[in-house]
Amino acid sequence: MKTYIVVGLGYGDEGKGSWVDHLVRKHGIKYVVRFNGGAQAAHHVMAPDGRLHSFAQFGSGTLVPGTFTCLSRFMLVEPEALLSEAEALAKKNVSDPLSQQIVSENAPVITPFNRLLNKISEVARGASRHGSCGYGIGATQHDVETLGNGALYVRDLRSLSVRRKLALLHERKVEQARRFLTAESVPLFEQLCGVNIYFYAQLYRDFYRRLRVVSEEEFRAIVKNNDTVFEGAQGVMLDQCYGTFPHCTRSNTTFENANQLLAEAQYIGSVDRVGLLRGYGTRHGAGPFVTEDANLSVPACHNRTNTWQGDFRHGWFDAVAARYALEVTGGVDTLAITNLDRMRDLQEIKVGVAYENADERYFSADRMRVLDCDYPTLADRTAKMEEIVPRYMTTPGFKDEGGMQLYLDTLGELLGSTIDAFSSTVGHKKGYRAASVASMV
Helix, strand or coil, X not given: CEEEEEXXXXXXXXXXXXHHHHHHHHHCCCEEEECCCCCCCCEEEEXXXXXXXXXXXXXXXXXXXCCEEEECCCCCECHHHHHHHHHHHHCCCCCCHHHHEEEECCCEECCHHHHHHHHHHHHHCHHHCCCCCCCCHHHHHHHHHHHHHHCCEHHHHHCCCHHHHHHHHHHHHHHHHXXXXXXXXXXXXXXXXXXXXXXXXXXXXXHHHHCEXXXXXXXXXXXXXXXXXXXXXXXXXXXXXXXXXXXXCCCCCCCHHHHHHHHHCCCCCEEEEEEEEECCEEEECCCCCCCECCCCCXXXXXXXXXXXXXXXXXXXXXXHHHHHHHHHHCCCCEEEEECHHHHCCCCEEEEEEEEECCCCCCECCCCECCCCCCHHHHHHHHHHHCCCEEEEEEEECCCCHHHHHHHHHHHHHHHCCCCCEECCCHHHCCCECCECCCCCC
């Protein structure tokens, strides 16, 4: 058996979707396991035949016929959005997408109440917004942690009593929303009060009937007995314990959840832990971004401005943050640099190699210190990151394979880790050293 775990080592948007698609195609893998996050994911894949899709709740190998998505109990499921995504995939010649979905009965469900509560609370923060996607991730995970069985799970959707549970949760969310109510959020609050409980009870029961819902024992058997790709979401710098709290996600974005699922399945095959970084820095949403440079001009990708996260932000490669991400994940077996083709028109490239004016409690010149998961301390570290001045080294830009390899060698030296693979269309070659990977389009 062979398992690949794909994790982003930055602030998300590292190319996880294209990498998963590549692994599925190259190795003939039939099962993609989602092990964190939820409907806020946007993993863009362009198939060899030109089909483009932004994957949210389907695994990023779905454009390959016969590939199944397995949504684990660590994945927050949004039924309405998942049904819409299935319709979009069907229009792209994916045959019966819902038949390719396997869902743990213990996966939490994101309700429209939590999506609206999420937006109302974010509006209330004003200029101090967290950078939420507005998908209800934090509110749903809060329910799981505080309500236990009182939260909504996929297993609840089969029962006629789901309507009563929805009504109770709706009442709770309306009361919670009142605490955050502002003049600006009144329209959202009115939407929340007017949610049609009967409609969603019907939709959820239909959703349950149309997917293959499995027990934890059945889920473990799939993981144990098949080659799989575990597809992570977001990035390590957005992890709830290791990231830039409170500008982070309510999720474990490291290998932690995947390791737990493999251990529970008593999996004994090989595991390749794949860590991805862009050749330059990006961030979507509020929060510190030490090497941000508004003047950095690279070709646009599929990320775009949205109401809740604002503009897609660009900056230079941050070797200090990358070293930190590698440390908190325990290292990787395959380290890949992506999106290099977007850099080929740059005359000069900067790399952040050290931090100046950094609080010594949290940073040395070339390291971020690993902290305990203490939220006040993490929030203080995040605030102090705004004061950091990056120290850069410069390297020549590249237009061919030789120049690109020089840049990759430079990054490897700075990280103290071999760069095993890359994704780029530069030179029309796909790979670095012994690795072969997909081009990033």
